[in-house]
Amino acid sequence: MTLIEFDRVTYVHQTTGGTALKDINLKVEKGETVAVVGENGAGKTTLVRHINGLLKPSQGSVRVDGVDTRETTTATLSRKAGIAFQNPDHQLFSDSVENEVRFAMKNFGFSDATVAERCDWALGYFGLEEYRKTSPLILSGGEKKRLTLACILAWDPSIVILDEPTVGQDANQKEKLSQIIKMLKDGGKTVILVSHDIEFLWPMQPRLVVMSGGRVAADGPMGEVMGNKELIEGARVTQPQLLRLYLALKAKPRTAFLEVQDAGRWLSGGAP
Amino acid sequence: MSTLASVRGLSFRYPDSQRWALRDVDLEVQQGEVVLLAGPSGCGKSTLLRCINGLIPHMYPGELQGTVTVDGQEVAATPMSHLAQTVGLLFQNPENQIFMFSVERDVAFGLQNLGVPRKEMRARVDDTLRMLGITDLALRAPHELSDGQKQRVALAGVIAMRPKLVILDEPTSLLDPRTALDVVDLIHSLNRTHGITFVVVEHRLELLIPIADRLVVLAGGRKVMDGEPMEILSDGRAAEFGVSVPPISRLYDSLGREGMKLPRVPRSPEELAEEVER
Amino acid sequence: MYWLAGGFVFRRVISPFHKLDPRVKLLISGEFFVLALAAFSIVEVAGVLAAIILTAAVAKSLRRIGRVFVFSAGFGIFIFVVNIIFGLGLVSAVLYSVRFLAIISSTSVFFVTTSPDELEQIMKWFRVPRDVVFAFVTAVRFIPVVMLDAFQIMDAQKSRGLEFEKGSIPRRLRNTIPLLIPLVVNSVIRSGELAEAMESRAYGSTPRPTSLYGLSMKWYDRLVTIVSLVLTAGALYIYYSVRFPF
DSSP, X not given: OEXXXXXXXXXXXXXXXXXXXXXXXXXXXXXXXXXXXXXXTXXXXXXXXTTTTSSOOSEXXXXXXXEXXXXXXXXXXXXXXXXXXXXXXXXXXXXXXXXXXXXXXXXXXXXXXXXXXXXXXXXXHTTOGGGTTSOGGGSOHHHHHHHHHHHHHHTOOXXXXXXXXXXXXXXXXXXXXXXXXXXHXXXXXXXXXXXXXXXXXXXXXXXXXXXXXXXXXXXXXXHHHHHOHHHHHHTTOOOOHHHHHHHHOSSOOSSOOOSHHHXXXXXXXXXX | OOEEEEEEEEEEEOTTOSSOSEEEEEEEEETTOEEEEEOOTTSSHHHHHHHHHSHHHHTSOOEEEEEEEETTXXXXXXXXXXXXXXXXXXXXXXXXXXXXXXXXXXHHHHHHHTTOOHHHHHHHHHHHHHHTTOGGGTTOOGGGSOHHHHHHHHHHHHHTTOOSEEEEESTTTTSOHHHHXXXXXHHHHHHHHHOOEEEEEOSOHHHHGXXXXXXXXXXXXXXXXXXXXXXXXXXXXXXXXXXXXXXXXXXXXHHHHTTOOOSSOOSSHHHHHHHHHO | OHHHHGGGSOOOOOOHHHHSOHHHHHHHHHHHHHHHXXXXXXXXXXXXXXXXXXXXXXXXXXXXXXXXXXHHHHHHHHHHHHHHHTTOOHHXXXXXXXHHHHHHHHHHHHHHHSOHHHHHHHHHXXXXXXXXHHHXXXXXXXXXXXXXXXXXXXXXXXXXXXXXXXXXHHHHHHTTHHHHHHHHHHHHHHHHHHHHHHHHTTTTSSSSOOOSOOOOOOHHHHHHHHHHHHHHHHHHHHHHHOOOOO
């Protein structure tokens, strides 16, 4: 079923007068994983902010789970679509980690029992139990990022939007993030990733939406979309290294390499 | 090539901390080099940078052992006003390094602080704006600039002081890949044309490998690897230390272990394809 | 609020008035201020107001300063009404409200035509301590940045179900905490980063920093100064020697 629908959406900034989105048509089905890429200013962040109603279209409409975003509030839409923003310091304010996790659920009116149960789960899953009573403001950068994710998953939205989750993260943290995204996918969640990090996205093979100049320049499986070198470079995006390798080889396997192991095995004469 | 910066047996511990942020680090930076510094979060990279430019110990006291010398001056014994003319430090977020209301005045900021006379200041500001390709931005206000432009302005502010060594703390982390490549090109040209020595801390190694002369890996406050960039990345241990190794380098290493040792370390996927097909 | 504040915010415009040395601009604003304060009759105050409007026109900033008029008009009506209620008479009521208009717009003239850089230069000329000047300049420079932070924080908290506009007054006040705390925290973090950057660029090395631009009076600055002083003196003379009917 279609969970998110953009119908001829155009968005014009009130203060600057610039058109950030031009005639966007996009449908996201339940359970899909979609990556939105493009250079800064292409409209990625503006696009996802329409999903939970922070921005309302100047023309056209956005429907989430059948509801037009202009007919409801951000608070109501956020129950279904949670956005993890890039900067945790724009969010954390509570006197303790557990209160931070509880904040959104309390706003949504969950019962005390549910709040406690979900909070326990979130702290456990994200390895934050030891910080339960600590102030969130003194955690390290990586811990803060985990905390913001914990806050969102605690209220179990069916749509999870991650805005540049890999910025400033080292290899281990990115690995953990990959696992969390896999967990979300396995749990049937609809995941939307706004990211520059092509290498991070490549093994996941999400549906790729390339934004350029406020328009959707391409929309399809990542493997296919990335193969179109001209289009990708026109949108000022880079191709993943393993894909470039695949394209550069004269003798190729059936499909492009997703992981280093696949490439290694094929090249040294292993798997077909 | 002469040694520009020399770190010997450096250990540092912040005042209220039990653990050592840096332990016994030895590092030498040669004049004209581009050194890439990598390592997982919390490995001490930021601390090391601040030890080299003098913020440690002048602004951040703590327990410091060992010596850091830049251009013949011992950092702990030289005031910041002198150090600022030898070592420049560009922080991660350009927004918080641009103080003034217009670009040219911000570039002049350091020169004002040093009491440089107006005529010379004007010449150096214009010269620096030209070096960084931002002459047309001279009168703009910072909030009118794009991220990439802000990064250049912040760098101009540092370079205006004509330091021999410029340290950059994750300069591309807040930029998109294309803008990041522009910044890397800029660093490369400043290095080649003006002979400025660079030490760059980065997670996104694939961007900087093409211009790096050396790669140094820190982990847990210690230096664990130091040498030729592609060789280090192609050495499986780098990934164990938590460094984000680009796929091609990991592939080269894994092929080697499967018995397929390629003659040259490939710098790009296309090169690797060529090597394999031979 | 935002629109209104624009009446006191500098905008880059090319006009004869903008070209003047900032000290002269300060002088002229000060003269308007004094003349508005010292006026005895409606005719005099109207004259000052006319002069202000004329200056705004020369500075191509009528619309900007017009915003201030709108604001003052509201308060001016309040003053008018208070005067009437307290039986001070129609003439007095009109006088005080128009006087208020003139005073506020005289300050607006200065701020709209003087850039923060020029404000910095004036402060230096008045020998304001280096650190105070720097704090002022940095504060102005970061206003748009802090505003952007505030919007992003509001977005983040709205996305967690926080509704800023709903509820009783106490509830709404409590709802500002998730906005204020991150704002303060971010400012503190920002200050730390600024301090590092300042140190790294040798801030404080000398008690008398030099500057890229200096203030120097041109011939037209001197001319305008003399002419305005003469006009002001003339106006004051008229104030004290002529009795207007109202």
